[in-house]
Amino acid sequence: MRAYVLRRLLVALPSLLIASLIVFTLPRLIPGDVVQLMLEEKAYGKDLDDLRAKLGLNRPIHVQYVDWLGSVVRGNLGESLWTRQPVLTELERRLPVTGTLGVMALVVAVLLGIPVGVLAAVRQDGVLDFFVRSAAILGLSIPAFVTAILTILLPAMWWGWAPARFVEFSKDPAGYVLQFILPAVILGIASAAGIMRLTRGMLLEVLRQDYVRTAWAKGLRERVVVLKHSLKNAVIPVVTVLGLQVVSIVGGAVIIEWIFGLPGMGQFLVDAIVQRDYPVIQGINLLIVLIIVLTNLSVDLLYAALDPRIRYQ
Amino acid sequence: MADSVDTIAVTETPPRPWRLPRAVTLTLRFCGRKPLGAIGAVIILVLLVMAVFADRVAPYGYDESITGARMQPPSWRFWMGTDNLARDIWSRVVYGARISITVGFATVALATLIATAIGISSAYLGGGYDIVVQRVVDAWMSFPGLVIVLSLMAALGPGLLNLILALSILGAAGASRVIRGATLSTMQDPYVEAARAIGAGHLRIILRYLLPNVMATIIILATIGLGTVILAESGLSFLGFGIPPPYPSWGGMLSGSGRSFMYYAPWMALFPGTAISLAVFGFNMLGDALRDVLDPRLRGAGGGALRG
Numbered sequence: 001m002r003a004y005v006l007r008r009l010l011v012a013l014p015s016l017l018i019a020s021l022i023v024f025t026l027p028r029l030i031p032g033d034v035v036q037l038m039l040e041e042k043a044y045g046k047d048l049d050d051l052r053a054k055l056g057l058n059r060p061i062h063v064q065y066v067d068w069l070g071s072v073v074r075g076n077l078g079e080s081l082w083t084r085q086p087v088l089t090e091l092e093r094r095l096p097v098t099g100t101l102g103v104m105a106l107v108v109a110v111l112l113g114i115p116v117g118v119l120a121a122v123r124q125d126g127v128l129d130f131f132v133r134s135a136a137i138l139g140l141s142i143p144a145f146v147t148a149i150l151t152i153l154l155p156a157m158w159w160g161w162a163p164a165r166f167v168e169f170s171k172d173p174a175g176y177v178l179q180f181i182l183p184a185v186i187l188g189i190a191s192a193a194g195i196m197r198l199t200r201g202m203l204l205e206v207l208r209q210d211y212v213r214t215a216w217a218k219g220l221r222e223r224v225v226v227l228k229h230s231l232k233n234a235v236i237p238v239v240t241v242l243g244l245q246v247v248s249i250v251g252g253a254v255i256i257e258w259i260f261g262l263p264g265m266g267q268f269l270v271d272a273i274v275q276r277d278y279p280v281i282q283g284i285n286l287l288i289v290l291i292i293v294l295t296n297l298s299v300d301l302l303y304a305a306l307d308p309r310i311r312y313q
Numbered sequence: 314m315a316d317s318v319d320t321i322a323v324t325e326t327p328p329r330p331w332r333l334p335r336a337v338t339l340t341l342r343f344c345g346r347k348p349l350g351a352i353g354a355v356i357i358l359v360l361l362v363m364a365v366f367a368d369r370v371a372p373y374g375y376d377e378s379i380t381g382a383r384m385q386p387p388s389w390r391f392w393m394g395t396d397n398l399a400r401d402i403w404s405r406v407v408y409g410a411r412i413s414i415t416v417g418f419a420t421v422a423l424a425t426l427i428a429t430a431i432g433i434s435s436a437y438l439g440g441g442y443d444i445v446v447q448r449v450v451d452a453w454m455s456f457p458g459l460v461i462v463l464s465l466m467a468a469l470g471p472g473l474l475n476l477i478l479a480l481s482i483l484g485a486a487g488a489s490r491v492i493r494g495a496t497l498s499t500m501q502d503p504y505v506e507a508a509r510a511i512g513a514g515h516l517r518i519i520l521r522y523l524l525p526n527v528m529a530t531i532i533i534l535a536t537i538g539l540g541t542v543i544l545a546e547s548g549l550s551f552l553g554f555g556i557p558p559p560y561p562s563w564g565g566m567l568s569g570s571g572r573s574f575m576y577y578a579p580w581m582a583l584f585p586g587t588a589i590s591l592a593v594f595g596f597n598m599l600g601d602a603l604r605d606v607l608d609p610r611l612r613g614a615g616g617g618a619l620r621g
Contacts, residue, residue, distance in 0.1 A: 019452040022452060137349075137597070138594075140593075140597060141540075141590050141593045142590040142593075143544050143547065143548065143590070145548060145564075146582075146586035146590060149582050154579065248458075251459035255459070269460070269463070273463060285464070288457060
């Protein structure tokens with residue numbers, strides 16, 4: 001198992017390096033110069049050059065990349081060009097918000113998707129199956145931001161309810177978690193629909209296998225046949241999709257945070273893009289890439305845990 | 314002699330019974346087997362008509378303020394109501410279909426072209442080229458779609474063409490991976506070997522042997538991709554990085570200055586939201602049904618990386 005983990009980590013390195021190159025160059029393609037934006041029309045040629053030199057933007061781009069990569073490895077993401085605050089400090093403040101939202105959404109997706117998928121497969125073509133499949137199709141078609149707007153809008157109209165201001169964790173831990181429930185459910189439902197459909201499909205295939213018939217013939221109870229003998233074999237593709245869902249939840253969080261006014265990384269990113277704040281954009285994107293590479297790694301480890309054959313390939 | 318030949322000819326070809334054209338019978342069979350897919354196709358057809366004939370279908374212009382009709386609730390005259398600038402929402406939804414359909418089809422066409430070129434060349438050439446290209450695709454795919462497109466849109470600036478460009482670069486990566494897989498398995502087939510044995514060149518093998526056989530995969534990817542692209546476009550316009558106002562995009566109608574008015578006029582949000590959902594539903598259902606009919610191997614491969 002340790003050899004497998006090591007090999008898997010080595011494979012992840014080149015992807016991470018290419019990703020860091022994309023992360024660094026992409027924001028630099030933004031036309032319009034941050035220096036011009038900062039000085040507006042008061043700028044003269046010399047002022048522009050001075051500020052550029054001060055920010056280190058006058059050096060060749062590959063020198064800047066190596067320099068940036070060097071400090072990233074040492075845990076320094078640079079500072080915002082506008083506020084001069086270290087990017088890392090700001091990310092440390094915002095990551096928990098996005099993290100809480102993402103983890104809760106994932107929990108909703110798994111807790112809703114897998115059990116409902118199992119139920120739908122076991123009672124194939126029953127009333128529940130039909131109902132659940134229709135709901136999943138709806139869940140896949142209605143974008144999260146439409147649901148989010150309507151859930152803010154309609155209660156506000158009918159009962160005069162308004163989304164409260166953001167509550168800090170240190171002030172009111174219970175209130176902090178509570179405010180995430182609605183956004184997390186909205187973000188999670190779309191993922192739950194996909195997970196549910198796949199769980200149902202895979203389980204239906206496994207339930208037709210010979211060894212499952214043997215398990216039935218041995219007189220095992222339904223719970224044991226379905227959950228112990230079948231589900232474990234059906235769930236590997238579901239784990240793959242779970243990894244993909246993490247990517248889409250991180251992306252979806254940008255919009256949901258924006259709608260619900262949560263001070264997470266999404267809002268930070270949108271603002272930074274508008275202001276062309278390169279170090280901030282690079283820092284956030286790098287963090288997102290890191291989260292996703294780690295997710296892919298844990299998906300692979302989960303495979304190996306679920307299926308011993310993969311470990312020894 | 315000539316007479317007898319004539320009589321034989323007449324008696325031996327009885328009048329053929331009238332049959333439905335083959336395309337029609339195939340369509341009918343598809344509707345019977347995949348009713349949800351048929352519903353999806355009907356929705357798409359309606360959207361297409363709305364997009365093409367927007368000038369005839371919409372009773373008002375998309376940017377036309379109607380005097381004295383600010384934030385009217387749905388009624389006989391404005392059956393989806395009017396917005397805070399006294400514009401007819403139904404007319405704006407109709408013109409919005411034009412945006413969604415244009416962006417959707419143009420993006421998918423471009424993305425499919427790029428993806429097919431990358432996917433087939435990567436599979437056919439193999440070796441170092443394949444490894445390098447696939448690592449880049451890996452890195453590209455490890456970003457959340459929305460984050461990539463946001464950065465690209467900021468780089469390119471708002472506007473229809475840039476939006477199409479950004480979305481297609483994004484969609485191409487994932488699709489190229491699937492097309493590469495399909496090409497790899499087609500290359501194992503004996504007729505490809507036979508073609509090589511009779512001396513067919515690379516271009517001929519790719520165009521006449523490989524491409525037609527991965528075509529089903531490409532068509533399915535494109536149909537499912539349409540729904541994903543429409544979703545992504547509305548999300549971007551919602552965040553203010555898509556089509557600039559006053560041109561009506563469904564996502565844009567849900568955002569911007571209108572949002573504070575929606576508490577008093579919820580129809581401003583309800584109808585564009587429904588339009589997005591219906592369009593995505595239509596393309597998803599048609600794509601699912603086409604996949605089941607054309608290529609069952611792909612089952613479970615869909616889903617959008619751009620959700621959110």
